[in-house]
Amino acid sequence: MLHIKCPHCGMRSQNEFSYGGDASVKRPELNKEISDEEWDNFVYNRKSLRGKHLELWQHLSGCRQWIKVERDTATHEIFNTYKADEEIS
Amino acid sequence: MTQKFRIENGGLINRDKKLSFKFNGKTYFGYEGDTLASALIANGVHLVGRSFKYHRPRGFFGAGVDEPYAIVQLYRNNETEPNIKATEQELFEGLEAKSVNCWPSVNFDIGAINNFLKIFLPAGFYYKTFMWPKSFWYRVYEPFIRKAAGLGVASTKHDKERYEHKYEYCDLLIAGSGPSGLASAYAAAKNGARVILAEDKPRFGGSLLTSDVNIGNQSGEDWANSIISELKEMPNVIVKNRSQVFGYYDHNMLVMSEKVSDHLPKTKKHHPKQRLWYIRAKQVLISSGSIERPLVFGNNDTPGVMLSSAAKEYLKVYGVLVGKNPLVFTNNDSGYETAIEFKKNGINPIILDSRVNPQSEIIDEAINLGIKIKFSYVVVAAQGYKKVSSADIAKISDDKKQLGTIENIKCDCICVSGFWTPTIHLASQSGNKTKFKEEIDAFVPGTSKQNETTLGAANGIFTLEETLKDSFMAGQDLSKKITNNDNKISFPNVVEKKSSQHDKFWCVPLPKGKSYKRFLDFQNDVAVSDIEIALKEGYRSIEHVKRYTTLGMATDQGKTSNLNGLQLVSDIENKVVPAVGHTTFRPPYTPISIGAIVGREVGKHSKPTRKSPMHSWHERNNAVFVDAGVWLRPRYYKQGNENLFEASKREAKNVRTNVGVCDVTTLGKIDIKGPDSAELLNRVYTNAWLKLPVGKARYGVMLREDGIVMDDGTTTRISENHYHMTTTTAQAANVLSHLEYYLQLVWPELNVNVVSTTEQWAGAAIAGPKSRKLLEKLFPNNDVSNEGLPFMGYMESELFGVKARIFRISFSGELAYEVNVESDNGQFMWEKIIELGQEFQVQPYGTEALSTLRIEMGHVAGSELDGRTISYDTSLEGLISKKKDFIGKRSLNREAFTSSDRQKIVGVVPIDKKTSIPEGSHLVKDAQAPLPNKKLGHISASCWSVEHDNPFSLAILKDGKNMIGEKLFVMSPLKNKVIPVEIVSSHYVDPKGERVRS
Structure with missing residues (x-):
């Protein structure tokens, strides 16, 4: 079970969180004309990387905040966690 | 009954407490502190089972967790449990056990015919033989294999025992209470660290209980006892025996199974049978020790052939002789320790040492005691069927390839020692890439991956002094970093005998003209010849060889066989072992009972049960409940002898004609x-x-x-x-x-x-033509007329002094309202509705009537919004705004979503107006068409229309828009039904929606 540092609450066990997918995906703006390809990339196409991955988790049984977690998908090492609105360098 | 193989004195058992037990129906006696294995051996019982594939006789091979043979079916307190190792099961009064994998009995086993057919059962036999014809698999092969295979029978009864889960945090988790575990725990505890020390056996001390050493002028055992007593007194230390740390997971999470009650005849009141500990540790010290390696020779699976360390443990811990005429076959000094213990108890062992001329303090001691030693000698084959009766031995050449003349010597057991394999499972599970250590011919942990440190024998360190020094230091250093305390501990004086180098020899060659089976994996019956076949057939990767031959895949996970298997592959391939590599170690280290994994989350405890504030009223009024997610909702309110169908029809009908009330708190x-x-x-x-x-x-x-x-x-x-x-x-x-x-x-x-x-509001839906009249009674001060509170209107009010929200919304299609009050007032609201509704014939209705009402009205619910349908499919496309953007809008122009014959919701009525249509049935054009019959759609929900008094269903049907009026067939192969139906509009009642606005 992973040990995830919620930027709001501190270290918590994985079973308090739910996984939310790739955090680098940006939703296209509303009312903007975009190609099918762009839309498909937003809705469906994911790389399923091996290695460092920026992903979303929600602290469901805690503060209910969506957070960003930088995690290695192969080793499960967590490098850093960020608040939803935090700039990631 | 006398125990012929129990020595007069000695051992750590309690000779004052005699225990009786049954094995295969026969009664025996043992002592408190025995394992089932030690008690059986004391009684001269060496045949405990039959092997998995060839049904060869099986005895005891080890004395603990590594045991591949002695697996029994246990009977305890009217329960039965398979896959119990006799070497781990502690004896209790009234214990009953039976052999497994044998029929009709362990002494006469019909399956043993496989032993004579073994030429036909080589590696990959099942893969090769049962491939074709394909149809034979289900009918012939699988049932046959199922009957023949298996290590016991799982109980089909409900397990009445309780299993618990516990979460714990600590600074240091120490797995194993041998010398390294004790030393590191002691040092860390003295620095004030929160320590958990876990030992899988009942007794603490590990190898200290059986080795002839001296620490700080105390015997190893006394030193261990004094450390443990001190640790137990410390408030920052948890000391647990019968507790196996079996898995090392991510982020330093380890799982430990504590056998709280398995050693007792019956679980004590308020105690669990087992407890699973989830431990998040800052640092982990792995002091799991090592397991002795077998030597490989002909018929080395015969009962009576066992590990020399096990023989020593039976003698020193349990006061039991595994034989009275023992042969010790060794490639290192460990075998001598066993022989010396025999000699001290008046038994004359013979030592066969594969080494040419080894010299050490231990060997000198054996010589001085007058023990007979034969150097450069090996056991070629064990003789005897159900028990060793003699051994074929021979001199071996210095290059270990040639055997001399074979001699036969009498013996009743062969104690083997092929040196030691560090138990690196936990380290490997943590992600540590292990490395091969040439000096000990085994793998040891490499660079730490998580916060883990491996100590002592598990790290390939086999001298006590070095182990203790390393461990004191590790405990001290790691705890210092956490607690900032630095308590210096004086290092005790250690006396131990020095050992000499082991022999890099592990497999005795076959003598000319002989085809003895030489076993590597004793539980899955994998022999040297099986590995040879796999390699000949082109298998190279050790992972493939393992799966093809099943080497190391039995319940013991190859604790005694893996390294010998690797040695063999590397010998044949002319590679070195590290190039071959080992297979992956995965948790659990030992089998864990399913009950322990599940814990308390069984049946109704597997999820919370949520009840509405009106629940007790429903109970008092004969509600029959149904699980709706985690909620318990009234399905119907039973009157007299009504069944579900009759009750729900009555309730729904009452909504259509009078007024009904439904608990909708769960929304x-x-x-x-x-x-x-x-x-x-x-x-x-x-x-x-x-x-x-x-x-x-x-x-x-x-x-x-x-x-x-x-x-x-x-x-x-x-x-x-x-x-x-x-x-x-x-x-x-x-x-x-x-x-x-x-x-x-x-x-x-x-x-x-x-x-x-959701939980703040209690909700009641009041539906039916008389609902407004009822509402007028409930809220006499409000204008609830069609003008005052129109369809989709909302009003805040007071229900006899209680704050209430009134919504004019309808799921039933009738004139309807939903009243919400704060949850605490839910019961009050409900009772008022029932009381004031009497004059309008109000009746409560459950989820079944609720469904009926919404289905015949064509309102969609979860069975239509099933994660596969779009707005169009459920006729909700009218609610799609063309003017604005919203979540998911851009997807709606997908080709499949806009196709002209897209599926759509329709109504379905059986032509005979009688036959009910099973939900999930398929709609087809031609009921007689050959299979697979093309599916046009499926029935999503069915009811008995109270309005039309005939069955009615909703369906999602291909090109549903143009299918109204068509005649199709509903097919349910599951219920064996074919029903001719007519497709109608999904709005079967009040298609214009006039009632809700009335």
Whole structure:
């Protein structure tokens, strides 16, 4: 079970969180004309990387905040966690 | 009955407490502190089972967790449990055990014919033989293999025992209480660290209990006892025996199984049988020791051939002789320790040492004691069927390839020692890439991956002094970093005998003309010849060889066989062992009972049960409940001898003719506040929300980004910036997360707050033509006329002094209202409705009637919004705004979503107007068409229409829009039904929707 540092609450066990997918995906703006390809990339196409991955988790049984977690998908090492609105360098 | 193999004195058993037990129906005696294995050996019982494949006789090989043979079926307190190792099961009064994998009995086993057919059962036999014809697999092969295979029988009864889960945090978790575990625990505890020390056996001390050493002028055992007593007194230390740390998971999470009651005849009241500990440790010290390696020779699986360390443990811990005429076959000094113990107890062992001329203190001691030693000698084959009776031995050449003349010597057991294999499972599970250590011919942990340190024998260190030094230091250093304390501990004086180098020899060659089976894996019956076949057939990767031959895949996970298997592969391939590599170690280290994994989450405990505030009223009024997600909802209220069908028909009919009341507390409710609330709703729902006036409700449908309908419900504008959203019962949690996702991540600029209020409000739906009359009685001070409270209107009021919200919304299609009060007042509200509704013939109705009403009205629910349908499919496309963008809109122009013969919701009525249509049935054009018959659609929900008094169903049908009036067939192969049906509109009742507005 992973040990995830919620930027709001501190270290918590994985079973308090739910996984939310790739955090680098940006939703296209509303009312903007975009190609099918762009839309498909937003809705469906994911790389399923091996290695460092920026992903979303929600602290469901805690503060209910969506957070960003930088995690290695192969080793499960967590490098850093960020608040939803935090700039990631 | 005398125990012929129990020595007069000695051992750590309690000779004052005699215990009786039964094995295969026969009664024996043992002592408190025995294992089932030690008690059986004391009674001269060496035949405990039959092997998995060839059904060869099986005895005891080890004395603990590594045991591959002695697996029994245990009977305890009217329960039975398979796959119990006799070497681990502690004896208790009245214990009963039986052999497994043998029929009709362990002494005469019909399956043993496989032993003579073994030439036909080589590696990969099953793969090669049972491939074809394909149809034979289910009918012939599989049942046959199922009957023949197996290591015991799982109980089919409900397990009455209790299993617990426990979560614990600590600074240091120490796995194993041998010398390294004790030393590191002691040092860390003295520094004030929070320590958990776990030992899988009942007794602490590990190898100290059996080795002839001296620490600080105490015997190893006394030193261990004094350390343990001190640790037990310390408040910062948890000391646990019978507790196996079996898995090392991510982020220093380890799982330990504690056998709380398995050693007792019966679990004590208020105690669990087993307890699973989830431990998050800052640092982990792995002091899991090592397991002796077997030597490989002909018939080395004969009962009586066992590890020399096991023979020593039986003698020193249990006071039991594994034989009275022992042969010790060794390639290192460990065998001598066993021989010396025999000699000290008046037994004359013979030592065969494969080494040419080894010299050490231990060998000198053996010589001085007058023990007969033969150097450069090996056991070629064990003789005897159900027990060793003699051994064929021979001199071996210095290059270990040639055997001299074979001699036969009498013996009743062969104690083998092929040196030691560090137990690196936990380290490897942590992600540590292990490395091969040439000096000990085994793998040891490499660079730490998580916060783990491996100590002592598990790290390939086999001298006590070095082990203790390393461990004291590790305990001290690691705890210092956590607690900032630095208590110096004086290092005790250690006396131990020095050993000499072991022989890099592990497999005795076959003598000319002989084809003895030489076993590597004793539980899965994998012999040297099987590995040879696998390699000949082209298998190279050790992972493939393992799976093809099943080497190391039995319940013991190859604890005694893996390294010998690797040695063999590397010998044949002319590679070195590290190049071959070892297979992956995966948790659990030992089998864990399913009960322990499940814990308390069984049956009704597997999820919380949520009840509405009106639950006790429902109970008092004969409600029959149904699980709706985690909620318990009344399905119907039974009157007299009514069944489900009759009751739900009565309740639904009463709604259509009079008035009914339904508990709708379970509906998800989300409170939405903030100046941008309308904008959020406008983006979330497919229809327009910006102009909804205060005091009005609106029905909305929300999509996922892929265009599929996610949920539906009504949202009401309570005040300027305050909305009350309802969701379906099932999607309540998902919708909240969905809103939070968009508010926090996608549109953080929206100033809106959302919070679940599902449990804050109790809800009652009041539906039927007389509902307004009832409402007038409930709220005499309000104008609830069609003008005062029109369809989709909202009003705040007081119900006899209790704050209430009234929504004029309808799921049943009748004139209907939903009244919400704060949960604490739910029961009061309900009772008032029932009381004041009497004159209008009010009746409560359950979920079954609720379904009937919505189905015949063509209102969609979860069975239509099933994660596969879009708005069009459920005839909700009228709610899609063309003017604005919303979540999922861009997906709606997908080709499949816009195709002209797209599926659509329809109504289905059986031609005979009698036959009920099973839900999930398929709609087909031709009932006689050959299979697979082309499916045109499926029945999503069925009911008995109370309006028309005949069966009615909803279906999602291909090109449903153009199918009204068509005649099709409903097929349910499951229920063996074919029903001719007519397709009608999904709005079977009041298609113009006049009633809700009346």
